Amino acid sequence: MGFFIEALMGGLMAGMLYSLVALGFVLIFKASGVFNFSQGAMVLFAALAMARFSEWVPQWFGFESKLLANVIAFFLATACMLAFAWLVERLVLRHLVNQEGVTLLMATLGITYFLDGFGQTVFGSSVYAIDVGMPKEPVFILEEVFDGGLLINKEDLIAAFVAAVLVAALSLFFQKTGTGRALRAVADDHQAAQSIGIPLGRMWVIVWFVAGITALVAGIIWGSKIGVQFSLTTIALRALPVIILGGLTSVPGAIVGGLIIGVGEKLSEVYLGPLVGGGIEIWFAYVLALVFLLFRPQGLFGEKIIDRV
Template sequence: MGFFIETLLGGLMTGVLYALIGLGFVLIFKASGVFNFAQGAMVLVAALAMARFSAWAIELTGSMLFGNVIAFFMSVAFMIALAIAIERLVLRHLVNQELTTLLMATLGITYVLDGLGQTVFGSSVYTIDVGMPKEPLFLFQDVFEGGILLNPDDLIAALVGAALVAALALLFQYTKVGRALRAVADDHQAAQSVGIPLGRIWVVVWSVAGVVALVAGIVWGSKLGVQFSLSTVALRALPVVILGGLTSVPGAILGGLIIGVGEKLSEVYLGSFVGGGIEVWFAYALALLVLLVRPEGLFGEKHIDRV
């Protein structure tokens, strides 16, 4: 029982991080109606910015804490500036265009960001050290034999991710920005006709997605190192948004938790029957099954075309 709870907790903590990346996809889709292929590149660029700014700020201040705080706010400013540049140079010229055009634009942004990351920050493998404890914890040793193993860095990352997910959910459900976002997602022209500034909404959403990418980049970069393969981490979040629905913030949260727990449990309890590596493809198989039954996802909006 103790091992099962340990596996379950590990899956939940991983699921929170998946949900965090999935939220970036959902936010962009709700604002523009297009799937943002650049989300992985945003995670990479944000992690590169944090790694380089952190090294510079720690050397300047001589303090890891203050250096990381300065680097974080510098990285936030960098991602906001990047969002403004994307809106001014790309999105502003594609208002009311076909969704295929916007989709291709996000592909172009992906390659530009990959090149920008190499040009500005270099192509070396960097590390991010935000001072999270690494010593494993053993909990409930009096209840379960051997206790429950818990990595404190995973727990802290999950708590930070959960707080950010909750804040975003509240922001886009109960604020004026959230209402404007839903209006823009429904119909660009109608939103503009009632005075909603489409360009400003896109800047806000891409900025928020950039901050989400920054937090995800810090977490995954501290685990895996900041390297260009980090952009593929976003691919692990694709089943999350497929499962939860591309238009649903709660769906991204629940989808992330389901995928995280499902991966861990399937690898532990089914791996011996189907062979190793089930954790790699389990999420995609589950997403495929959901698409066959409910193409819009668990919480996605149904679209009925009348002819």
């Protein structure tokens, strides 16, 4: 029983990180109707900015405080994501208002390749470390309940907590604030939103900036765990089954979908992996997503599309 709970908790913590990446897709799709293929590149670019600025800031200002360097680097990386959001709206989105979905999709693919190349040009292409002080030593908990206790990674626990707080804050933002309601109106109909005075360009800058913040937090967490390398872009692919399960238009769905995928991957790796020869955690999520596409293509919390003729 203790081993099962240990695997379950590991899956839940991984699932929160998947939810964090999936949120970037959901936020942008809700506000602009665009499936943002550049979310993975945004995670990488934000992580590169954080890693390199944390190295450069002590050299620029001549101090040795790692905490202060990380704080300044975080705000500089945040400024980079704000500038990126403004440029995307100014140079891409405002010229594609009410265009076909495939046109917007191709635009995000172009943004992906631009970010990959620009990130290498500005920040370099080596593997960089992000050290924000998260403890990496595992600890044993509930030793009085389970024989030997439960082994928990402190870093995973802190990362899951940070992701949960950010997810909760974004959920409240979309549901309870005027800006969040305006973003939902923009997603429903661009022209109707403009006709009632909602500034379309400003809304897009806001939502791409918020998605950039989620990408930055995800990049810091994953970069702290595995280092900042170009394989970070594949994290977005791991989040695709999450939004298929939860629904592309649902913030709560991204949370629930991430938890389901995280727990499913961990438990299948532990209990089914030895039976099938390993590697099940790589394809389990996609098989589960395929099943959902066959029987409930809108996901658990997605809006069912009804065509009237």
